[in-house]
Amino acid sequence: xxxxxxxxxxxxxxxxxxxxxxxxxxxxxxxxxxxxxxxxxxxxxxxxxxxxxxxxxxxxxxxxxxxxxxxxxxxxxxxxxxxxxxxxxxxxxxxxxxxxxxxxxxxxxxxxxxxxxxxxxxxxxxxxxxxxxxxxxxxxxxxxxxxxxxxxxxxxxxxxxxxxxxxxxxxxxxxxxxxxxxxxxxxxxxxxxxxxxxxxxxxxxxxxxxxxxxxxxxxxxxxxxxxxxxxxxxxxxxxxxxxxxxxxxxxxxxxxxxxxxxxxxxxxxxxxxxxxxxxxxxxxxxxxxxxxxxxxxxxxxxxxxxxxxxxxxxxxxxxxxxxxxxxxxxxxxxxxxxxxxxxxxxxxxxxxxxxxxxxxxxxxxxxxxxxxxxxxxxxxxxxxxxxxxxxxxxxxxxxxxxxxxxxxxxxxxxxxxxxxxxxxxxxxxxxxxxxxxxxxxxxxxxxxxxxxxxxxxxxxxxxxxxxxxxxxxxxxxxxxxxxxxxxxxxxxxxxxxxxxxxxxxxxxxxxxxxxxxxxxxxxxxxxxxxxxxxxxxxxxxxxxxxxxxxxxxxxxxxxxxxxxxxxxxxxxxxxxxxxxxxxxxxxxxxxxxxxxxxxxxxxxxxxxxxxxxxxxxxxxxxxxxxxxxxxxxxxxxxxxxxxxxxxxxxxxxxxxxxxxxxxxxxxxxxxxxxxxxx
Numbered sequence: 038x039x040x041x042x043x044x045x046x047x048x049x050x051x052x053x054x055x056x057x058x059x060x061x062x063x064x065x066x067x068x069x070x071x072x073x074x075x076x077x078x079x080x081x082x083x084x085x086x087x088x089x090x091x092x093x094x095x096x097x098x099x100x101x102x103x104x105x106x107x108x109x110x111x112x113x114x115x116x117x118x119x120x121x122x123x124x125x126x127x128x129x130x131x132x133x134x135x136x137x138x139x140x141x142x143x144x145x146x147x148x149x150x151x152x153x154x155x156x157x158x159x160x161x162x163x164x165x166x167x168x169x170x171x172x173x174x175x176x177x178x179x180x181x182x183x184x185x186x187x188x189x190x191x192x193x194x195x196x197x198x199x200x201x202x203x204x205x206x207x208x209x210x211x212x213x214x215x216x217x218x219x220x221x222x223x224x225x226x227x228x229x230x231x232x233x234x235x236x237x238x239x240x241x242x243x244x245x246x247x248x249x250x251x252x253x254x255x256x257x258x259x260x261x262x263x264x265x266x267x268x269x270x271x272x273x274x275x276x277x278x279x280x281x282x283x284x285x286x287x288x289x290x291x292x293x294x295x296x297x298x299x300x301x302x303x304x305x306x307x308x309x310x311x312x313x314x315x316x317x318x319x320x321x322x323x324x325x326x327x328x329x330x331x332x333x334x335x336x337x338x339x340x341x342x343x344x345x346x347x348x349x350x351x352x353x354x355x356x357x358x359x360x361x362x363x364x365x366x367x368x369x370x371x372x373x374x375x376x377x378x379x380x381x382x383x384x385x386x387x388x389x390x391x392x393x394x395x396x397x398x399x400x401x402x403x404x405x406x407x408x409x410x411x412x413x414x415x416x417x418x419x420x421x422x423x424x425x426x427x428x429x430x431x432x433x434x435x436x437x438x439x440x441x442x443x444x445x446x447x448x449x450x451x452x453x454x455x456x457x458x459x460x461x462x463x464x465x466x467x468x469x470x471x472x473x474x475x476x477x478x479x480x481x482x483x484x485x486x487x488x489x490x491x492x493x494x495x496x497x498x499x500x501x502x503x504x505x506x507x508x509x510x511x512x513x514x515x516x517x518x519x520x521x522x523x524x525x526x527x528x529x530x531x532x533x534x535x536x537x538x539x540x541x542x543x544x545x546x547x548x549x550x551x552x553x554x555x556x557x558x559x560x561x562x563x564x565x566x567x568x569x570x571x572x573x574x575x576x577x578x579x580x581x582x583x584x585x586x587x588x589x590x591x592x593x594x595x596x597x598x599x600x601x602x603x604x605x606x607x608x609x610x611x612x613x614x615x616x617x618x619x620x621x622x623x624x625x626x627x628x629x630x631x632x633x634x635x636x637x638x639x640x641x642x643x644x645x646x647x648x649x650x651x652x653x654x655x656x657x658x659x660x661x662x663x664x665x666x667x668x669x670x671x672x673x674x675x676x677x678x679x680x681x682x683x684x685x686x687x688x689x690x691x692x693x694x695x696x697x698x699x700x701x702x703x704x705x706x707x708x709x710x711x712x713x714x715x
Contacts, residue, residue, distance in 0.1 A: 091459065091469070092417070092419055092457025092458055092459045092469045092470065092471040092512075093176065093177065093178055093180075093455070093457060093469075093471045093473070093512055094120075094176075094177040094178065094512060094514060094527045094529075094562075095174060095175065095176055095177070096118045096119065096120070096121070096174070096175040096177070097172065097173070097174055097175075098114075098115050098118065098172060098173040098174075098175070099172055100171050100172050103170065103171075103172065103173070104658075104670065104672065104708070104710065105656065105658055105672055105674075107215070107654075107656070107674040107676055107704070107706050107708075108167065109128045109129060109131075109215075109218075109220065109245065110129065110130075110131050110162055110163070110167055111163065111165050111166075111167035111170050111173075111195065112131035112132065112133050112162060112163055113125075113128075113131050114167060114170075114173075115133075115173050115175065115193070116131065116133070116134075117605065117629070118175060119527075119562035119563075119564055119578045119579075119580050120135060120136050120175075120177055120527070120561075120562045120580050121133065121134065121135055121175060121580075122134040122135075122580075122600040122603075122687055123687060124139055124159070124598060124687045124688075124689065125685065125687065125688050125689065125690075125700070126159065126160055126293065126688075126689045126690060127248065127256065127258070127259035127261075127290075127291075127293050127690065128218060128245065128248045128259055128261075128701055129162070129245060129259065129260075129261035129263075129288070129290045130160060130161055130162045130261075130290055131162045131163070132156070132159075132162055132163070133145070133163070133193055134190075134598070134600060134687065135175070135177055135190045135191040136177060136178070136190060136191070136529065136531070136558065136560065136582055137190075137558050137560070137582035137584045137596070137598075137599050137600060138189065138190030138191075138558070139190065139598065140156060140157060141156060141157055141187050141477065141480050142187065142188075142189040142190040142477055142506075143187070143188070143190045143191055143192065143193065144180070144184045144187050144188040144191075144192045144193075145163055145165070145192075145193045145195065146184075146192060146193065146194045146195065147163075147165050147170075147195045148195070148197050148267075148282050148284070148317070148319065149282070149319065149321050149334055149336075150317075150319055150334060150336040150338075150361045150363070151184065151361060151382075152164065152165065152338075153338050153340065153357065153359040153361070153382065153384070154313075154315060154338075154340040154342075154357065155340060155342050155355060155357065157480045157481075157482040157483070158342075158482070159689055160292065160311070160689075161288075161290065161311060161313050161342065164286045164288065164313060164315035164340065165195060165286070166239070166241045166263075166265030166267060166284075166286060167241075168211065168222075168224040168226075168239065168241040168265070169197060169198075169239055169241070169265065169267045169284075170195045170196070170197070171196050171197055171198040171199065172196045173193060173194065173195055173196065174192075174193075174194040174196070175191065175192075175193055175194075176191045176192040176193075176194070177190075177191045177512075177527070177529075178190075178191055178471070178473055178475075178510050178512050178529060178531075179191075179453070179455070179473040179474065179475030179508055179510050180192045180473075180475075181423060181425075181451070181453035181473075181474070181475050181476045181477075182406060182408060182421050182422070182423045182453055182454055182455050182473070183406070183408075183423075185380065185381065185402065185404040185423065185425050185476075186402065186404075186425055186427060186449070186451060186476055186477050186478045186505075187477055187478075188475070189475035189476070189477045189506060189508055189533070197237070197267075197269070198226070198228065198237055200228075200230060200235045200237070200273065201228050201229060201230045201235070202230060203230050203233070204230065204231065205229065205230055206227075206228070206229035206230075206231070206714075206715040207227075207228055207229070207712065207713065207714055207715060208225070208226060208227045208228075208712075208713040208715060209224070209225070209226040209710060209711065209712050209713065210224070210225055210710075210711045210713065211223070211224045211225075211708070211709065211710040211711065212224075212708070212709050213706060213707065213708040213709070214706060214707055215245075215704055215705070215706035216703075216704060216705045216706065217248050217249055217701055217702060217703065217704035217705075218245045218246050218247060218248040218249070218259070218260070218701070218704075219245065219246045220243065220244070220245040220246075220706075221243070221244050221245075222241070222242070222243045223241065223242045223243075224239060224240070224241040224242075225239065225240050225241075226238070226239040227239075229715075230273070233272055233273045233274055234270075234271075234272055235269070235270075235271050235272070235273055235278075235280070236268070236269060236270045236271075237267075237268065237269045238266075238267070238268040238269075239265075239266070239267045239268070240265070240266055241263075241264070241265045241266075242263070242264050242265075243261075243262070243263040243264075244262050244263075245260055245261050245262070246260050247259045247260050247291075248701045248702075248704075249701075249702055250680075250682050250699045250700065250701060250702035251680055251682050251702055252682035252699045253304055253698055253699055254303065254304065255304070256293060256304060256690075256698055257291075257293070257294075257304050257305065257306040257307045258291035258292050258293035258294060258306075258307030258309065258310075259291060259293055260290075260291045261288060261289060261290035261291065262288070262289045263286075263287070263288040263289075264286075264287045264288075265284070265285070265286045265287070266283075266284065266285045267282075267283070267284040267285075268282070268283045268284070269281070269282045269283075271321075275325075276324060276325055277322070277323040277324040277325050277330065278321075278322070278323055279320070279321070279322045280320070280321045280322075281318075281319075281320055281321075282317070282318070282319045282320075282321060282336075283317070283318050284315075284316070284317045285314075285315075285316050285317075286313075286314070286315040286316075287312070287313070287314050287315075288311075288312075288313045289310060289311065289312050289313075290310065290311050290313070291307060291309070291310045291311075292307060292309035292310055292311060292344070293307060293690055293693065293698060294307045294309060294693070295690065295693025295694045295697070295698050296694055297694055304698070308346070308347050308348070309344070309345060309346050309347075310344075310345050311342065311343060311344050311345070312341075312342075312343040312345070313340075313341070313342050313343075314339075314340070314341040314342075315338065315339070315340050315341075316338065316339045317336065317337070317338045317339075318336065318337050319334065319335065319336030319337070319361070320334070320335055320336070321334050322334065326366070327368075328368055328369070328370065329366055329367050329368030329369070330366070330367055331364070331365075331366050332363065332364070332365050332366075332367065332378075333363070333364050334361070334362070334363045334364075335360070335361070335362050335363075336360070336361045336362075337358075337359070337360050337361075338357075338358075338359040338361070339356065339357070339358055339359075340355075340356070340357040340359075341354075341355065341356045341357075342354070342355045343390070344390075344392075351390055351391065352390055352391060352392040353390050353392050353393070353394060354388070354389040354390030354391075355386060355387070355388065355389070355390075355394075355395075356386070356387045356389055357384065357385075357386045357387075358384065358385045358386075359382055359383070359384045360382060360383045360384075361380075361381075361382045362379075362380065362381060362382070363378065363379075363380035364378050364379055364380070365377060365378020365379070365380070365406075366378060371412075372411060372412050372413075373409065373410070373411055373412075374409065374410040375407070375408065375409040375410070376406075376407070376408055376409075377405075377406065377407040377408075378405070378406060379403065379404065379405045379406075380403075380404055380406070381401070381402040381403035381404055381425075382400075382401075382402050383399075383400070383401050383402070384398075384399065384400040384401075384402075385398075385399050385400075386398050386399075386481070388434065392488065392489075393434065393436065393441055393442070393487070393488050394482075394486060394487075394488035394489070394497070395442075395481050395482050395485055395486050395487075395488075395499075396431045396432055396433070396434050396441075396442035396481070396485050397431075397432045397434065398429060398430060398431045398432065398481050398485075399429070399430050400427065400428065400429045400430075400481075401427070401428045402425070402426070402427045402428075403425070403426055404423055404424065404425040404426070405423065405424055406421060406422065406423035406424075407421055407422060407423075408420065408421025408422075409421065415460060415461045415462075416458060416459070416460050416461075417458065417459045417460075418457070418458050419455075419456075419457050419458075420454065420455055420456040420457065421454055421455060422452070422453070422454040423452070423453045423454060424450075424451070424452050424453075425449075425450065425451040425452075425453070425476060426448070426449070426450050427448070427449045427450075427451075427478045428446070428447075428448050428449075429446065429447050429448075429449070429478070429481065429484075430445075430446045431443075431444065431445050431446070431481060431484070431485050432444055441487060441488075442485060442487060443501075445484075445485075445501055447479075447484065447501075449478035449479075449505050451476030451478070451505060451507070452474070452476075453473075453474045453475060453476045454473070454474050455471060455472065455473035455474070456471070456472050456473075457469070457470060457471030457472070457473075457512075458470055458471075465517055465518055465519055466515070466516070466517055467515065467516040468513075468514070468515050468516075469512070469513070469514045469515075469516075470511075470512065470513050470514075471511070471512040472509070472510070472511050472512075473509075473510050473512070474507070474508070474509060475506075475507065475508035475509075475510065475533075476505060476506070476507055476508075477505060477506040478505045479503040479504075479505065479506075479537055479551075481499075482497070482499065482551075483499060483500065483503055483537050483551045484499045484500065484501050484503060484551075485499040485501065486498060486499040486551070487499060489547075495539075495547050495548075495549045496547050496548045496549065497539065497549050497550075497551075498542075498548065498549065498550040498551070499550075499551055500550060500551045500552070500553075503535070503537055503551065503553055504535045504553065505535060506533055506534065506535050506536055506537060507533070507534050507535065508531055508532060508533040508534070509531070509532050510529060510530065510531040510532075511529065511530050511531075512527065512528070512529045513527075513528045513529075514526060514527040514528065521567065521568055521569050522565070522566070522567055522568070523564075523565075523566040523568070524563075524564060524565045524566070525562075525563070525564045526561065526562075526563050526564075527561050527562045527563075528559075528560075528561035529558075529559065529560065529561055530557075530558075530559040531557070531558040531559065532555070532556070532557050533555065533556040533557075533558070534555050535553045535554075535555070536553060536554055536555060536556035536586065536596070537551055537552070537553045538551070538552060538553070538554075538586075538596060538597055538638075539551055539552075539597065540552045540593075540597075540638070540640060540641070540643060541640070541641035541642065541643045542641065543641055554586045554587065554588075554589065555586065555587045555588070556584065556585065556586050556587065556596055557584075557585055557587055558582060558583065558584040558585075558596075559582075559583055560580070560581040560582040560583055561580075561581060562578065562579065562580045562581075563578065563579045564576070564577070564578045565577050565578075571611075572610055572611040572612070572614070573609070573610055573611075574607075574608075574609045574610075574611075575606075575607075575608050575609075576606070576607045576609070577604070577605065577606045577607075578603075578604070578605045579602070579603070579604045579605075580600070580602070580603045581602045581603075582599055582600055583599075583636065584596040584599040584636075585636075591639075592638075592639045592640040593638065593640045594638075595636040595637055595638050595644075596638065597637075597638040597643055597644055598644075598686075598687055599634070599636060599637075599686075600634075600686065600687060601631045601632055601633070601634035601647060601649075601686045602631075602632040602634075603629065603630070603631050603632070604628075604629075604630045604632070605627065605628065605629050605630070606627065606628045606630075607625060607626075607627040607628075608625065608626050608627070609623055609624070609625040610623065610624055610625075611623045612624060613659070616662070617662065617665075618661065618662055618663075619659050619660065619661060619662065620659070620660040620662055620667070621658070621659060621660045622657075622658070622659035622660075623657065623658055623659075624655075624656075624657045625655070625656045625657070626653070626654070626655055627653070627654040627655075627656070628651060628652070628653055628654075629651065629652045629654065630649070630650075630651045631647075631649060631650055631651070631652075631683075631685070631686070632649050633646070633647065633648055633649040634646065634647040634686045644692075645691075645692075647684060647685070647686035647691070650681055650683040651681070652676070652677050652678075652681060652683075653677070653678040653679055654674070654675065654676045654677070654678060655674065655675045655678055656672065656673065656674040656675070657672070657673045657674075658670065658671060658672035658673065659671055666714075667712060668711070668712075669709060669710070669711050670709070670710040670711075670712075671707070671708070671709055672707070672708040672709075673705075673706070673707050673708075674705070674706050674707075674708075675703070675704070675705045675706075676701075676703070676704045676706075677701065677702055677703050677704060678703060679703070680702045680703040681702075682699045682702070683699060683700055684697055684698075684699050684700060685700050688700055
């Protein structure tokens with residue numbers, strides 16, 4: 038397919054949807070251009086722009102790269118990008134980390150609005166069907182200007198499949214199998230555009246058993262089952278568009294307790310599990326007004342999380358209701374882009390179970406913003422300001438006639454902004470700089486927790502005196518691109534006041550309390566892709582973060598859950614670009630080397646040193662053609678080829694009953710995608 042239609046939809050990324058039609062020889066060349074950020078249109082700024090015109094670092098994961106990647110969830114699929122990591126609990130639960138920061142410091146935007154679940158919790162991930170994600174943008178650094186509170190570390194923008202051209206209908210059937218945990222993944226999609234009436238409906242199902250490694254054998258409680266239905270129905274007209282989007286997501290993951298037999302040391306079976314439900318309905322509208330467009334989005338989400346100690350013994354039961362809203366106007370001409378508007382959300386959380394961890398609460402959030410971009414011949418300047426207000430009220434709750442949670446209210450205000458520039462020295466060389474101010478209000482878990490996390494091995498205690506986090510981050514970068522070499526260097530320095538973290542209260546118990554202090558993070562990413570001939574690519578990346586708490590003794594100096602330095606290397610050869618029966622055929626061998634992480638928070642044994650380890654991966658893939666048309670795509674992969682027993686520094690299972698639980702062993706899989714033109 039020689040014409041690729043890319044529609045990057047934005048929410049509070051301050052732009053109306055723009056369709057970019059790019060002529061390329063194949064999906065493989067499309068992936069190449071997406072990875073190297075030359076002509077890619079991205080969002081998250083004042084209107085759309087080419088990625089190499091962005092003063093802040095942006096990574097784009099293309100549809101082809103997502104198809105070629107072996108993963109168990111959408112965060113796992115993007116966690117190998119430079120500067121991106123994941124906090125994991127087994128194979129089914131992953132939380133994103135950008136440059137050493139995670140949890141409520143990252144906003145995930147799915148389908149046009151920010152995903153709101155129980156993202157403060159360790160033991161469940163992002164409630165998104167990976168099959169429904171078409172491409173991913175990763176904005177690194179404070180993005181509070183566009184997304185308000187919580188976007189201190191960055192933003193993951195999960196783009197849905199673009200609307201088909203007028204008069205077309207298409208379906209896709211896909212499946213995947215992985216050997217280690219016997220994962221089966223199915224998906225069916227049907228989309229169309231007839232007379233301006235557009236639709237796209239998808240059903241996905243995923244079943245996985247317990248994963249294995251040579252150190253622990255079968256890891257009981259790591260199984261999960263997932264179902265998802267997503268749909269869009271709307272109209273596209275000359276005045277703009279109006280789309281109704283619906284989704285229902287359900288995952289039932291086990292809880293890994295990590296208990297072992299005293300005599301043999303083998304892991305004991307776990308009967309605990311969770312049920313996570315996420316429902317979403319939103320109306321996405323865009324109206325063309327003069328030389329600009331008015332974007333109006335409103336959405337409702339309901340997230341429900343249940344924890345069971347046994348088959349019929351319900352413990353924790355949270356239900357969260359969220360209403361998101363965003364209205365803004367964007368105007369663009371040859372030299373100027375500007376946007377202004379308001380956005381925010383309303384939330385209500387309920388405790389419905391017999392056990393409690395956080396109190397019920399209500400939250401209202403509103404923010405107003407304005408931003409502008411000015412383009413000169415070789416220089417691009419951009420900046421903006423935003424003001425946010427958040428009100429939170431927590432309700433008192435009693436247990437056995439004793440007050441478990443007290444009634445309290447907090448108000449938080451934040452003024453944020455950014456100022457950046459990019460200078461194109463030559464067509465091959467770019468330099469960029471961006472200064473941004475971030476803001477994050479403490480969440481209710483940090484303020485009011487008082488209970489045991491069944492799946493986290495911790496009893497957590499909140500701290501109502503916590504103040505909002507504020508950050509100043511400076512980003513600097515340089516890019517170079519030629520016919521045989523592409524390289525990108527991105528450096529950052531981040532100072533956070535009132536940084537909130539969880540610290541163990543003593544070295545023998547499981548009681549933890551939220552504390553705060555001033556933090557400093559610095560580091561960066563380096564990417565070098567050497568391609569001396571067109572079919573051959575040798576790509577290397579290095580990611581490093583140094584995260585410390587200022588004015589603290591050595592045992593409390595380093596921030597918990599800081600990713601280890603990581604070097605990745607991938608040697609790829611494209612065997613057949615365009616053939617009669619095969620196309621985009623490639624084979625690849627990769628290394629992922631995680632260096633020793635000795636910068637750990639050792640106070641009261643909160644963390645321990647993690648030794649270095651190296652993983653070897655293989656992959657291959659091709660498009661199968663019949664009479665010049667693609668009838669099937671097949672991808673093969675083998676991860677952790679030599680079955681290395683290791684514990685990731687960001688794996689929560691590292692701190693299960695000693696010696697902890699290792700990550701997944703060797704895993705071989707096959708993925709098949711069948712497009713059907715109707």
